[in-house]
Amino acid sequence: MGLLNTETTTPVTLRTNGDRVAVLKSTEKRSDQWSQLLISVGETHDRQAFAKLFKHFGPLLKGFAHASRNEGWFPGLGDDLVQEVMIKVWNKAAGYNAEKASATTWIYTVARNCRIDMLRRKSNTQHLPLENEDFWHEPDEETPISLLQQKRSEDKVQSSLAQLPKEQDEILRKVYLEGKSHAEASAELGLPLGTVKSRVRLALQKMQVIVSIEAQE
Amino acid sequence: MNNTSQFHPDETMLLEFSAGTLATAPSICVSAHLHFCSKCRTSLLRLDQVGAQLMSEAKPLELEDDAFDTVMANLDSSQQIAAKADNKRTSYPFSVTKLMKNNLVSQTWKRLSASVDVARFETGQNEFEVALHKICAGGKTPKHDHHGLEYTVVLKGSFSDENAVYREGDFLVREPGDVHQPMGAQNGECICLSALSAPIKLTNPFGFLMKPWLRINPM
Numbered sequence: 376m377g378l379l380n381t382e383t384t385t386p387v388t389l390r391t392n393g394d395r396v397a398v399l400k401s402t403e404k405r406s407d408q409w410s411q412l413l414i415s416v417g418e419t420h421d422r423q424a425f426a427k428l429f430k431h432f433g434p435l436l437k438g439f440a441h442a443s444r445n446e447g448w449f450p451g452l453g454d455d456l457v458q459e460v461m462i463k464v465w466n467k468a469a470g471y472n473a474e475k476a477s478a479t480t481w482i483y484t485v486a487r488n489c490r491i492d493m494l495r496r497k498s499n500t501q502h503l504p505l506e507n508e509d510f511w512h513e514p515d516e517e518t519p520i521s522l523l524q525q526k527r528s529e530d531k532v533q534s535s536l537a538q539l540p541k542e543q544d545e546i547l548r549k550v551y552l553e554g555k556s557h558a559e560a561s562a563e564l565g566l567p568l569g570t571v572k573s574r575v576r577l578a579l580q581k582m583q584v585i586v587s588i589e590a591q592e
Numbered sequence: 593m594n595n596t597s598q599f600h601p602d603e604t605m606l607l608e609f610s611a612g613t614l615a616t617a618p619s620i621c622v623s624a625h626l627h628f629c630s631k632c633r634t635s636l637l638r639l640d641q642v643g644a645q646l647m648s649e650a651k652p653l654e655l656e657d658d659a660f661d662t663v664m665a666n667l668d669s670s671q672q673i674a675a676k677a678d679n680k681r682t683s684y685p686f687s688v689t690k691l692m693k694n695n696l697v698s699q700t701w702k703r704l705s706a707s708v709d710v711a712r713f714e715t716g717q718n719e720f721e722v723a724l725h726k727i728c729a730g731g732k733t734p735k736h737d738h739h740g741l742e743y744t745v746v747l748k749g750s751f752s753d754e755n756a757v758y759r760e761g762d763f764l765v766r767e768p769g770d771v772h773q774p775m776g777a778q779n780g781e782c783i784c785l786s787a788l789s790a791p792i793k794l795t796n797p798f799g800f801l802m803k804p805w806l807r808i809n810p811m
Contacts (some may be wrong), residue, residue: 422664429660434652442650454656461663470770476637483644491612503716504695505687507612510623512686516608520634532641542769551646556613557604585603586631 409478417468425465428478432464433457436486442552443490447498456493460486474522475575477529490554528583535582543578546571597629597761606632610639617720617787620687621743621763624785627685628761684747688785691715691722707731709774720787727751727776727784735773740767740789749782751775 412428415421437453463485471481488507495503539547549560561571579585601609601622608614609622626633684692691713701709709726718732724747727733744764753772758764766772776782 425667426660429663432733433652433655433659435648437653437655438650439647441653453653456657457655457659458663462666465663465667476640477644479648479725480641480644481635483647484640486647487612487643499716501669501716503616504691504714505620505716506621509687509690510609510619512623513626513636525637528638529641533636533645536642547642548646550607550611550613551643552650554611554613556608556615559613575604575607579603579607579639582638582642584635584642585606586634586638 405501406515407477407479410473413464413468413471413481414473416465417471428464428482433461436460436482439486439552440490442554443494444553444555445494445498447494447496449497452490452493456486456490459489459493463489475525477526480529493581494554532582532584539578539581543574543581546574547578550575597625597759597763598629598756599758599762599764600629600632601625601763601765603635606635607639607642610636610643612767612799615714615719616717617722617789618743620691620715620722621785621787622685624685624745624747625761625763629763630709650708657685688724688747701726705734708733720789722787723783725784725786727774727782729776729780730778733774735771737771738766738768738788740768742789743787745785747785749780750777751782752777790803 409428409431412421412424412460415424416428436457440453440456443452460482464482469483471478476484488511491507495507536544536547545564546557546560547565549555550557555563557571557575560566561568564571597678605614605618605622614622615758626636695714697712697714699712704710704725706733707728707798710723711726713721715722727749742765744758744766746758746762748760750760751774753774755772757777
């Protein structure tokens with residue numbers, strides 16, 4: 376059983392990567408079931424937990440692959456992506472940091488990187504020295520944001536995304552699900568690039584996604 | 593690293609980076625900035641939450657009958673990474689370090705002008721030239737304008753131009769037509785990562801790049 380599941384009332388000190396020590400209060404557990412399952416896979420190679428994750432995320436990953444409208448798309452992409460992502464989930468689960476992100480967010484980042492690389496390999500004849508994952512080796516924070524704050528921002532994203540005006544929601548879906556750049560979205564929707572960008576900015580403001588310099592939490 | 597950069601990629605660029613729709617060369621620059629900027633790392637985490645939420649709202653599709661068994665059969669043969677991901681702090685961003693190790697066009701700095709050296713990277717795309725520039729301490733660079741977009745991230749030291757002083761992690765965008773004259777700081781050399789788009793003229797039948805990337809305006 377991991378430290379995250381400890382039922383104590385006193386703060387638990389968690390030693391994480393190297394020099395960083397984070398204090399996790401017992402009230403700050405990441406309670407969603409997918410994150411708990413992912414922690415079990417990482418800590419004890421729990422195959423039953425992995426099977427549950429597979430059942431939930433497999434069909435979503437296939438849907439995510441099929442939503443892509445990018446160059447390089449091929450009919451078998453969905454099944455290939457499910458295989459590649461779920462094997463990566465198994466292999467990398469020990470590196471999952473529940474303080475930083477929910478399992479859904481973590482698996483999304485793995486899926487995004489895999490999808491881009493698979494499409495690039497299909498559509499590109501040149502040797503590609505970097506994989507998308509190489510862009511995401513961020514150093515750990517010296518002052519990590521608390522789990523509570525993370526969860527709050529996740530809840531905020533969830534609820535505010537549902538309330539976005541249709542024209543803002545449409546662009547976010549084009550970019551994240553179909554994999555279109557703003558320029559491609561503007562061409563497809565017959566809108567000036569500036570309009571696409573200002574809709575994106577409005578959506579991000581509503582969801583309070585961008586940390587401003589003054590208001591760093 | 594957590595120095596607070598003054599100049600950041602704009603939010604639409606961060607969103608494209610999070611969605612993976614930003615081209616390779618600007619992505620290298622954004623990833624280099626993230627290495628230095630905790631504020632943008634936090635924004636990115638939230639942008640990823642947006643992507644995750646949208647993915648989980650995507651229409652689920654039924655898997656092949658043997659999909660699960662195939663993955664399970666492959667788990668044994670693939671190696672589970674036991675330790676936590678290696679996120680050690682290095683002085684240079686991961687993507688740049690990887691390029692420096694494997695993908696330098698030439699192993700030595702090439703002289704671009706009296707005070708600027710350049711080292712180009714092979715990045716598997718032709719839209720942008722991606723390179724490191726080294727400005728020597730107090731070095732004046734030639735006044736130049738840009739054919740295309742130029743992204744710059746300061747990796748070491750600082751430089752200044754007519755408008756401001758740019759320090760480690762700062763992310764700059766120059767548009768076509770912007771003319772500027774960067775100057776290296778007096779107290780040490782400055783190393784920058786840059787991605788420069790140029791109107792590629794594929795005029796000869798073999799498709800070689802014929803245009804020089806940077807137009808140097810003699811003063």
